[in-house]
Amino acid sequence: GRIDLIPSRFSKIPQLFKSGAIHIDATFIQISPPDENGYACLVGVDVERQAMETAHLVVGEINAKAPRIMGDTLVHMDEFNFFVESAEPPLYIPRWPVEDVFLKIAANIAAVVEDASCVSFGIGPLYEALAVQLTTKKNLGVHSPFFTDSLMDLVQSGAVTNRYKGVFRGKCAASYLLGSEKLMRWLDRNPLVEFQPEDVITDPKIIGTNDKTISILPARKIDLTGNVALHTGKGNVTAGPGNVQELFIGASLSKNGRTIFGLPSRNRKGLPNIVLSVDNLPFQFTNRESMDLVATEYGVAYLMGKTMRERAQELIDIAHPDDREELVRQAKEAKLLYADQIYFPESGHLYPARFICSHEFKGGLKVLFRPIKPSDEEKMRDLFYRFSDQAVYSRYFTSIKTMPHKKMQEYVNVNYRWVMSIVGVVEAAGTEKIIAEARYARTKQDAFADVAFIVDEDYQNMGIxxxxxxxxIRAAREEGIKGFTADVLASNKSMLKVFEKAPFPVQTVLSRGVYELTIPFADA
Incomplete structure (x- = not known):
């Protein structure tokens, strides 16, 4: 009750001052000590100059410890009516401790951030963790409303060069300075960081001039349709849907831009952050038709271009494992999922994330490999329908024309112990595209597992x-499996070559045009 907020987009605040919609009688501006020519530096650039231009009374608070920051920051002493000297240091913001859950979320976000991307940071533990996880990137740019200690760390790591930015090239661009005394000392006369007014930094059109802009935004909760509830309360008084909207639109205007919402799967009370609906929560961001990526500690959900059913499946797959069964039940009742949708409650806990890895193949093709998920149903169906009739026959030993939901959902829902499936994924048009799949299956009594795999015909002969x-093989050996068996058509020369290159001897028997292969691991 101590303040009365005016909802507004950040980039529109200077215009509200100039138009008189927000009337300013007096403004108090903190500045650095002036130089010999009478010029001082603003400590904040956001809307201070516009406030000075419209206020009847302008008071300069001279702070001996204020840094001289670069950019649109110079003001002359003649622009002030009065001065006071501050005996207090500038407002320092302590750093957030980084919990393990945020490091995992940040690692998942970092996995989809490409080299030469332009990032935008806010304040909070998510960004502290991102500064750690993005240090291996190359030639990042920074165009951000806030410049914080975490961004300072990222710049000092060498990951940031700003070489490929479309505006303020070679420099970080920001509007707010929020951080520690160490940050302010580092920014003093530092030409690597340029501070510009709010209507410049948060203007979506200007944000969009930077290719591969990545707007990374924290969320409080998200529902299965893609609506987001933002944080409220301490530390978030000035943040809201308006600010998020500008960053969101800016990323959408950027060539190859992305927007990523990050949140833990559960809050500090142990309650789910991925829920059926956020309709009862304040501070909603309801631009779900343009939602792109959502990350938790359990992975990344790709929402762009997905149906409501696919979105629900994607989000359930990154919810806390103990919450997924109930979310499936609620989604069925809400008719977001098929009534016959199956779900193995143990699969969330058994998901072998340790097998997630990426590899670069011929021609610079980058492929992500990971265990299959229930939300891969449509992606696997797309892979099936891209196959020629011959490829389908080589894989399934019969002619199959359709792959209905009932059959495909059984295929993608595995328990990772008796059945293991690993898919190869590339990013295409902002979403995931499965180009390869390999799996083994066995019963509890079997020492050997039957293996089969297939690669999209457009990606064959590349080593995938x-x-x-x-x-x-690695996954099978960890489960104590003694070897593989496989049936391969004699005409399938490319598949036979893959088995021949295996690090274990292959025993073959030809029967009726089919090679029966046995690959014992112990003989290696």
Missing amino acids: ASYIFELL
């Missing part, structure tokens, strides 16, 4: 099959 096969 051999790579995914080796991943499957």
Whole structure:
């Protein structure tokens, strides 16, 4: 009750001052000590100059410890009516401790941030963790409303060069300075960081001039349709849907831009952050038709271009494992999922994330390999329908024309112990595209598992099959499996070559045009 907020987009605040919609009688501006020519530096650039231009009374608070920051910051002493000297240091903001859950979320976000991307940071533990996880990137740019200690760390790591930015090239661009005394000392006369007014930094059109802009935003909760509830309360008084909207639109205007919402799967009270609906929560961001990526500690959900059913499946797959069964039940009742949708409650806990890895193949093709998920149903169906009739026959030993939901959902829902499936994924048009799949299956009594795999015909002869096969061998050996068996058509020469390259001897028997293969691991 001590303040009365005026909802507004950040970039529109200067215009509200100039138009008189927000009337300013007096403004108090903190500045650095003046130089010999009578020029001082603003400590904040956001809307201070516009406030000075419209206020009847302008008071300069001279702070001996204020840094001289670069950019649109110079003001002359003649622009002030009065001065006071501050005996207090500038307002320092302590750093947030980084919990393990945020490091995992940040690692998942970092996995989709490409080299030469332009990032935008806010304040809070998510960004502290991102500064750690993004240090291996190259030639990042920074165009951000806030410049904080975490961004300072990222710049000092060498990951930031600002070489490929479309505006303020070679420099970080920001509007707010929020951080520690160490940050303010580092920014003093530092030409690597340029501070510009709010209507410049948060203007979506200007944000969009930077290619591969990545707007990374914290969320409080998200529902299964893609609506987001933002944080409220301490530390978030000035943040809201308006600010998020500008960053969101800016990223959408950027060539190859992305927006990523990050949140833990559960809050500090142990309650789910991925829920059926956020309709009862304040501070909603309801631009769900343009939602792109959502990350938790359990992975990344790709929402762009997905149906409501696919979105629900994607989000359930990154919810806390103990919450997924109930979310499936609620989604069925809400008719977001098919009534016959199956779900193995133990699969969330058994998901073998340790097998997630990436590899670069011929021609610079980058492929992500990971265990299959229930939300891969449509992606696997797309892979099936891209196959020629011959490829389908080689894989399934019969002619199959359709792959209905009932059959495909059984295929993608595995328990990772008796059945293991690893898929190869590339990013296409902002979403995931499965180009390869390998799996083994066995019963509890079997020492050997039956193995099969297939690669999209557009991606064959690149080494993908051999790579995914080796991943499957590793997974099988960890489960105590003694070897693989496989049936391969004699005409399927490319698949036979993959088995021949395996690190274990292959025993073959030809029967009626089919090679029956046995690959014992112990003989290696």
